[in-house]
Ligand SMILES: *[C@@H]1O[C@H](CO)[C@@H](O)[C@H](O)[C@H]1NC(C)=O
Ligand SMILES: *[C@@H]1O[C@H](CO)[C@@H](O)[C@H](O)[C@H]1NC(C)=O
Ligand SMILES: *[C@@H]1O[C@H](CO)[C@@H](O)[C@H](O)[C@H]1NC(C)=O
Ligand SMILES: *[C@@H]1O[C@H](CO)[C@@H](O)[C@H](O)[C@H]1NC(C)=O
Ligand SMILES: *[C@@H]1O[C@H](CO)[C@@H](O)[C@H](O)[C@H]1NC(C)=O
Ligand SMILES: *[C@@H]1O[C@H](CO)[C@@H](O)[C@H](O)[C@H]1NC(C)=O
Ligand SMILES: *[C@@H]1O[C@H](CO)[C@@H](O)[C@H](O)[C@H]1NC(C)=O
Ligand SMILES: *[C@@H]1O[C@H](CO)[C@@H](O)[C@H](O)[C@H]1NC(C)=O
């Protein structure tokens with residue numbers, strides 16, 4: 033091994049590398065312009081920068097590699113400023129925008145999004161930054177009138193003024209920006225992407241007439257949460273638009289015809305308005321649509337079967353409307369167009385009828401299925417068990433009947449939420465069934481369980497947070513495993529069953545917040561409440577003994593309990609005076625027991641200031 037030659041080789045590589053770097057630098061660029069550097073320093077001076085993110089903006093250094101500054105490689109002119117805040121670290125710029133920015137005559141890109149400018153106006157001089165192609169002031173707390181001078185930004189392709197908003201003390205989200213008119217937008221002849229979400233546009237009845245004069249608008253038009261009242265017809269020029277969002281305005285009209293002509297549209301969001309009338313069969317002309325959201329309107333009638341032409345649709349939400357017609361026809365249309373494609377289908381809270389198709393296995397990518405609150409009848413078809421991507425299922429409050437067995441869950445390995453109350457379904461499982469899923473939510477209210485006891489397979493559901501089995505006709509005692517099988521349980525409802533025996537010394541390690549065990553046949557003394565429980569209903573059972581044990585035990589721990597229902601049991605003795613640690617109580621019902629004596633002062637003083645009705649008789 034010749035060490036010398038290795039060193040020489042190493043050196044020569046290093047030298048080459050250095051030379052090429054130098055060459056590269058030399059070749060590359062002019063230094064940044066002196067007056068632009070001064071302008072940046074002035075701009076920085078007026079900006080509040082509590083995290084000192086702009087510490088590199090200093091001294092005599094070359095501004096080409098200052099944080100957030102991008103210069104043209106050849107000319108050295110500052111061409112981009114990337115100064116978005118970091119929301120997740122609450123790292124915001126605030127303060128003022130110095131007009132020295134105007135000296136950056138080659139600026140094409142300005143991003144001041146996600147900052148906190150505390151309601152100051154968008155400076156009207158920004159309208160003189162004539163080279164700008166990208167301007168992002170979204171989520172930055174600019175307020176007041178949007179200056180019409182922006183109309184001079186004739187090269188602008190992207191304008192994002194969305195989400196300048198604040199939350200008032202009641203948690204209501206309010207707009208900061210407003211306009212007298214949107215006429216100025218018609219100057220932006222290169223505009224492709226416009227986001228005005230959350231601006232108060234209630235005075236801009238001209239909004240669509242203006243955007244319609246911009247054939248360049250091919251990318252995105254977001255006017256969600258804008259207080260728009262009116263959507264005009266006869267719009268012709270926006271046919272290349274890809275994303276249109278009009279969520280949460282006050283638009284009350286039928287869906288205008290021109291919307292169905294937007295054949296490049298990939299996402300159409302009209303939710304939370306008052307669109308009414310029927311959906312036109314021209315829906316099938318939206319042949320590029322991927323996401324269609326018409327939820328929370330008053331659209332009525334059938335969903336047209338031209339739906340079957342939407343070959344790229346992935347997600348649709350038409351819940352909370354007045355749609356009727358047959359659910360099997362809707363599934364039929366979907367299986368024609370996008371079998372294997374659709375991932376999310378929400379049709380809840382309409383008036384759909386008919387049976388579920390047994391060809392569900394066409395929907396192999398379905399993750400979300402929400403059909404709750406309709407009039408769907410017939411059985412849950414066994415092919416349901418083939419929907420191996422299903423994560424969330426909601427079929428509550430329909431007229432489904434028949435037996436659901438383990439087969440119906442064969443391949444549902446990803447199922448997390450299953451909500452199916454308010455039907456006439458029977459669940460039949462074998463004693464040693466091991467389900468393929470790990471649920472977080474299971475709602476089986478008013479099902480008939482077979483065998484009619486607490487299912488042993490629940491033991492495998494260690495991630496369960498919500499369990500509701502109200503009125504399922506189950507009987508028997510509750511075995512010890514039941515109180516421990518999931519440490520995540522927050523909500524449990526086993527009311528209106530025929531469970532009996534003692535409830536153990538209570539609910540050990542869980543985060544229980546709401547416990548409903550009323551209308552069973554439990555006996556023995558009352559269980560104790562852990563400090564997380566907010567609602568406890570043990571009414572209409574056969575609990576006996578005194579209240580002393582319940583209220584006065586473990587007195588040092590403050591309780592979260594707000595609502596307590598112990599009425600219609602066989603409790604006896606006095607109400608003890610132990611309410612100092614029960615400060616959150618809003619409602620107590622001890623009606624129809626065998627209690628004697630007075631209501632203690634600590635309970636009265638705690639409760640009488642509150643509006644809830646107290647039933648403490650007998
Ligand atoms: C940089 O170098 C490339 C080739 O190495 C050359 O084509 C180009 O003109 C040079 N640019 C300048 C500004 O000198
Ligand atoms: C700026 O760039 C120069 C040369 O490219 C380099 O020497 C210097 O370290 C850089 N400064 C910073 C703060 O990155
Ligand atoms: C400038 O040069 C860098 C490094 O060579 C390159 O990544 C960048 O794209 C160039 N920028 C422009 C605007 O040409
Ligand atoms: C632009 O730069 C010139 C020269 O440095 C300076 O006199 C002028 O005040 C600057 N303009 C602004 C608006 O800062
Ligand atoms: C504007 O900035 C926000 C926040 O930084 C970002 O989420 C959004 O995508 C940007 N808008 C555009 C059109 O690039
Ligand atoms: C906008 O452009 C017009 C015409 O070119 C000009 O008169 C006006 O001063 C400009 N406004 C701003 C804010 O630059
Ligand atoms: C929106 O603007 C209108 C007209 O200026 C005004 O009457 C209304 O109060 C504003 N709404 C909100 C929530 O700011
Ligand atoms: C469509 O855009 C053109 C400009 O390209 C404009 O002249 C025309 O008036 C627009 N049509 C409508 C209905 O606004």
Ligand SMILES: *[C@@H]1O[C@H](CO)[C@@H](O)[C@H](O)[C@H]1NC(C)=O
Nearest residue numbers: 289290292293313314316317
């Ligand atoms: C939808 O397409 C059909 C068939 O091409 C056509 O007859 C109909 O007019 C179109 N609807 C709209 C609203 O453009």
Ligand SMILES: *[C@@H]1O[C@H](CO)[C@@H](O)[C@H](O)[C@H]1NC(C)=O
Nearest residue numbers: 310332333334354355356357
């Ligand atoms: C469906 O809704 C439409 C429009 O509201 C109505 O005319 C029709 O009678 C309804 N059909 C049924 C079967 O309820």
Ligand SMILES: *[C@@H]1O[C@H](CO)[C@@H](O)[C@H](O)[C@H]1NC(C)=O
Nearest residue numbers: 354356357382383384385407
């Ligand atoms: C739902 O449709 C049925 C007929 O299928 C009709 O009798 C009922 O009135 C409708 N309900 C609503 C709320 O429209």
Ligand SMILES: *[C@@H]1O[C@H](CO)[C@@H](O)[C@H](O)[C@H]1NC(C)=O
Nearest residue numbers: 393417418419420439442443
């Ligand atoms: C379940 O999935 C496996 C493979 O993922 C497949 O072989 C089987 O046919 C599926 N069973 C049902 C009932 O869909």
